[in-house]
Amino acid sequence: MTMFEELYALAASATLTMLISADPKTGRMTINVIPKPKKDLDEPALTKALSLTATPGEFDAEFVGVLKGYREVRQSLTAQAEATQEVLQAAKAASAKKAGEAMTKAAKPAAATPAKNATPEPADDGDEGGEGTVGAQPAAVAPAVGTYDLFG
Template identity: 85%
Template sequence: MTMFEELYALAASATLTMVISADNKSGRMTINVIPKPKKDVDEPALTKALSLTATPEEFDAEFVGVLKGYREVRQSLSAQAEATQEVLQAAKAASAKKAGEAMTKAAKPAAAATPAKAPSVAKAAMPEPADEGEEGGDGAAGAAQPAASAAAGGGSYDLFG
């Protein structure tokens, strides 16, 4: 392709601004190709300018190839940006669906939980209180100690005898 064919292909997806400057001391020039995306055609994140500095002879020999590479990378990046947007939209939809399902589950009564389980665990962990009429009993602590010792397999203790 010629230089203007490459510029045309690049301008099909973005309006281009070109800034060209020359440095008399070094004999080099700088060319900036700055794309401005067209609405609904290109991703705004792809507005990175192409900035090149070289001699006029180097531009004559290589500018078309560099411009072609820049255009191809922009197209590739544009395709990647579109694919990323599709993935993000799908993830957003899936997240909204999960949130809706969670809200539906939370709205249902919690009838599946059995209230008898929690008290039975607490009941097993706590010793039963002793009757106040027991001999030598000093409340729940006095009755719980011999019961705990007997349960541990150490036999029964006679603390007062």
């Protein structure tokens, strides 16, 4: 490919800014190709500028090959970044689904099962006070297992 064909291929995936400066003392020039990805991939490597310093003759001989290599690496990075985004989005969706299922499960009322040592409620003997059976004693409360008196 020619230089402009390579630049075109590179510009298909990123907006390019090129800065060119010359140093008359050394006879060399610096070319910076700065991409701004068209897709927001959050991949910092895709915004890494290509910065080259060489003589004009070296640029004539090698610039197209360097651009091609740079473009191919960027394409590989783009593919990797897109694949990573797909994996992260799938994991996010799976996590949201799990959370939704857990919330649904937690919202269902638990089946009421009588406790093993529960004292039965006194039968209603018809007395309007709601006091239960005359002479009924409150159930003794057993101390909780594993409790300690920290202040005694």
